[in-house]
Amino acid sequence: MIFSLVFRVAARLLVPVLLVFSVFMLLRGHNHPGGGFVGGLVAASAFVLYALAAGVHNAQTILRTDPRTLLGAGLAFAYGAGLLALATETAFLKGLWLDVHLPLLGDLHLGSTLLFDIGVMLVVVGTVLLMIFSVEDRLPGLVED
Amino acid sequence: MSHLLVLPVLVPLVTAVTMLLAWRSRRVQRVGSLLGAVALLGTTLWIAAAVWNDGVQHLQVGNWPSPFGITLVADVLAAAMLVIVGVTGACVLVYALGSIDAEREGNGFHALYHLLLMGVCGAFLAGDLFNLYVWFEVLLITSFVLLVLGNDRSQVKGAVSYVLLNLVASLTFLAGVALLYGIAGSLNLADLAVRLPEVDAPGLITTVSMLFLVAFGIKAAVFPLFFWLPAAYHTPPVAVTAIFAGLLTKVGVYALIRVFTLLFTQDVGYTHTILLGVAALTMITGVLGAVTQTDVRKILSFHIVSQIGYMVMGLALFTPLALLGAIFYILHHIIVKTNLFLVGGVAHRLAGDFELKNLGGLYRAKPWLAVLFLIPALSLAGLPPLSGFWAKLVILQAGLEAEAYFAVAAALGAGLLTLVSMTKIWNEAFWKPLPDDRSLSPGTPSLAAMVTPVVLLAAVTLSIGLYAEPLVVLAERSAAELLDTTSYVQAVLGEPPTPPTAEVR
Numbered sequence: 001m002i003f004s005l006v007f008r009v010a011a012r013l014l015v016p017v018l019l020v021f022s023v024f025m026l027l028r029g030h031n032h033p034g035g036g037f038v039g040g041l042v043a044a045s046a047f048v049l050y051a052l053a054a055g056v057h058n059a060q061t062i063l064r065t066d067p068r069t070l071l072g073a074g075l076a077f078a079y080g081a082g083l084l085a086l087a088t089e090t091a092f093l094k095g096l097w098l099d100v101h102l103p104l105l106g107d108l109h110l111g112s113t114l115l116f117d118i119g120v121m122l123v124v125v126g127t128v129l130l131m132i133f134s135v136e137d138r139l140p141g142l143v144e145d
Numbered sequence: 146m147s148h149l150l151v152l153p154v155l156v157p158l159v160t161a162v163t164m165l166l167a168w169r170s171r172r173v174q175r176v177g178s179l180l181g182a183v184a185l186l187g188t189t190l191w192i193a194a195a196v197w198n199d200g201v202q203h204l205q206v207g208n209w210p211s212p213f214g215i216t217l218v219a220d221v222l223a224a225a226m227l228v229i230v231g232v233t234g235a236c237v238l239v240y241a242l243g244s245i246d247a248e249r250e251g252n253g254f255h256a257l258y259h260l261l262l263m264g265v266c267g268a269f270l271a272g273d274l275f276n277l278y279v280w281f282e283v284l285l286i287t288s289f290v291l292l293v294l295g296n297d298r299s300q301v302k303g304a305v306s307y308v309l310l311n312l313v314a315s316l317t318f319l320a321g322v323a324l325l326y327g328i329a330g331s332l333n334l335a336d337l338a339v340r341l342p343e344v345d346a347p348g349l350i351t352t353v354s355m356l357f358l359v360a361f362g363i364k365a366a367v368f369p370l371f372f373w374l375p376a377a378y379h380t381p382p383v384a385v386t387a388i389f390a391g392l393l394t395k396v397g398v399y400a401l402i403r404v405f406t407l408l409f410t411q412d413v414g415y416t417h418t419i420l421l422g423v424a425a426l427t428m429i430t431g432v433l434g435a436v437t438q439t440d441v442r443k444i445l446s447f448h449i450v451s452q453i454g455y456m457v458m459g460l461a462l463f464t465p466l467a468l469l470g471a472i473f474y475i476l477h478h479i480i481v482k483t484n485l486f487l488v489g490g491v492a493h494r495l496a497g498d499f500e501l502k503n504l505g506g507l508y509r510a511k512p513w514l515a516v517l518f519l520i521p522a523l524s525l526a527g528l529p530p531l532s533g534f535w536a537k538l539v540i541l542q543a544g545l546e547a548e549a550y551f552a553v554a555a556a557l558g559a560g561l562l563t564l565v566s567m568t569k570i571w572n573e574a575f576w577k578p579l580p581d582d583r584s585l586s587p588g589t590p591s592l593a594a595m596v597t598p599v600v601l602l603a604a605v606t607l608s609i610g611l612y613a614e615p616l617v618v619l620a621e622r623s624a625a626e627l628l629d630t631t632s633y634v635q636a637v638l639g640e641p642p643t644p645p646t647a648e649v650r
Contacts, residue, residue: 068253072165079158082151091208092151 001055011053018046026121027114036117040124047125048132056133067130074122081116149195150204150217152188153227153266156181157259164256171250175242178255182238185262186231189224196224201626201636203272211637212333216272220633221623222472226269226399229476232605233391233483234262236598240487241384243594244494249294249382257294261287261388268396272637273333274322277400281318281364285311288393291385292377303377310373314363321356328353335637338407338630347411354409354416358401358423365397367457368426371450375434378449379442379499383490386442390449391483395475398456402471405460406627413463420461425552428454428559435566441489441499441574444566445482448525451559452478458556459540462547468624470539473616477524477532477609484521484602488514491595492574495585501570506579515575517596520603522571524610526564532609535617 022043029035051059085094096112160181167173196202196219206215219227238258245254264283271277285308292304326332328349329340341350359370366374374394378386401420409416431451438444456478459471489499491514496504508515524531527538537560544553579585609616626632 066168068165068168072162072168075158075162075165079155079162082155085207086148086151091205092148092155093207095207 036120044128071126077119189231212336318360424458467543
């Protein structure tokens with residue numbers, strides 16, 4: 001981790017912004033540049049930033065779960081989206097769509113591709129954090145927390 | 146359309162994900178991993194039955210029509226390879242349950258193992274070149290992690306050359322894929338098989354085919370691109386080496402057979418002559434390398450290289466009989482080679498070493514182990530009545546028919562030297578008395594888990610040897626399918642390919 005008051009305060013402000021931005025990137029990805037992969041990288045960078053500012057241990061605490069579990073859950077979401085299509089007797093991984101009307105949000109066009117994208121996002125976050133958390137202490141110029 | 150085809154990819158994926166989610170519990174991992182491997186074996190048998198009864202099966206993932214979407218195809222060759230993956234995958238896993246250490250299991254051995262099987266199954270099913278590339282990458286990355294799992298110094302050293310050379314292969318493969326897309330405008334194998342003969346640039350296609358030869362040649366470890374294999378294969382635990390030895394190089398051979406029967410048959414006189422030369426040199430250099438080694442795992446690693454030569458020779462001769470031989474050879478070889486590594490591992494568990502000079506007395510202490518070694522060892526060398534004899538016989542007969550005497554001589558010489566180096570292992574590890582300063586460890590309870598798969602695989606080798614007829618019929622049908630590609634193309638593209646003259650009014 002890096003001992004710097006400015007960095008620590010800035011990280012505290014930036015982490016929530018980055019996390020919200022990652023969700024924005026995820027949802028934007030359906031029709032525009034973005035998607036689960038980029039969203040996942042942004043979300044992972046938020047946790048990496050926090051790990052640099054407050055130490056790996058604290059970053060693991062706010063993540064609340066192990067990166068390996070995220071990795072597994074993400075893959076489960078992705079093939080779950082594929083299985084959903086298989087269960088409705090179309091081909092594996094065929095996109096399914098559902099139009100619903102919700103009181104506050106209005107008309108929604110929900111697809112199983114979003115589920116797949118969320119899976120991708122979780123896999124990316126899990127992979128990046130698994131790597132960073134296991135090597136962060138060994139980066140040059142940093143001290144162990 | 147057959148939804149069945151997604152299962153060999155989905156079953157290992159679901160198993161691996163379960164392993165990842167249950168990474169804290171060793172017991173759940175071991176039970177789940179075994180169930181997953183058995184389920185994979187079941188699905189591969191199911192697919193093989195479907196292909197045998199109803200012909201070539203295909204699946205368009207996500208319902209996107211070919212040649213645009215992702216295509217999975219299973220013809221007889223792919224189905225047979227899948228079954229072999231199922232059999233070796235289950236056997237080696239049982240062996241791993243008895244031999245792999247708790248630390249490696251805690252670090253995700255089981256998840257990686259099933260992802261590796263997923264990659265192998267995906268490569269056999271891939272119906273377009275880009276997805277074949279993707280599955281090769283899945284294979285490469287999981288095998289890389291399995292290779293270094295445990296963090297041993299020698300493991301990392303071997304893995305570096307393994308990864309570097311395989312990345313070069315991936316780049317070459319990708320370059321070939323890009324050029325082919327530029328020439329023909331498609332990457333779907335069936336679509337390419339229709340389009341490539343109409344392309345008016347035979348020189349260019351032959352050039353691209355050479356890129357594929359280099360790419361798949363590195364993966365298959367043929368001469369002169371095999372150096373990564375003996376450098377890396379003796380470093381990880383035996384269970385990992387056994388599954389690598391059985392399956393990974395054979396994915397390269399499978400890809401060579403696929404592209405050099407389906408796509409690049411315009412200039413057989415040029416491309417397949419190069420293949421024949423490569424095959425002969427691979428057999429000879431591989432076996433010469435094996436003769437100089439004294440570590441059991443290194444001897445067996447060099448023999449992988451030499452045996453690949455026989456399979457490529459079958460492809461290079463490009464007659465129905467030769468292809469039959471190549472397919473028979475792959476199927477028999479995967480079982481035998483995996484089994485030899487497993488026997489080596491059992492010997493290591495008993496005697497505590499892989500170095501021949503430190504081994505000995507195993508025949509006196511465990512006569513049954515000596516028998517279990519002799520079955521795959523003599524089959525590898527090609528002695529009757531074992532499976533290797535029939536495989537070599539068919540290849541040699543095809544070679545004589547095609548008047549490729551140089552390659553036949555190389556094959557016979559390599560077979561003789563294989564026998565020499567198998568005899569060397571026999572003399573040193575089993576026959577000579579144990580060196581005075583060493584002692585054999587008593588069999589532990591986990592030895593049963595290690596010996597059961599060895600017995601099963603030896604039984605498969607014996608039954609192929611004594612009753613080769615069914616496998617020959619299978620290989621014959623598969624060879625006919627490879628030479629006459631219409632059934633493959635029709636299954637994927639739907640309508641029969643229209644001859645160019647039909648468009649002229």
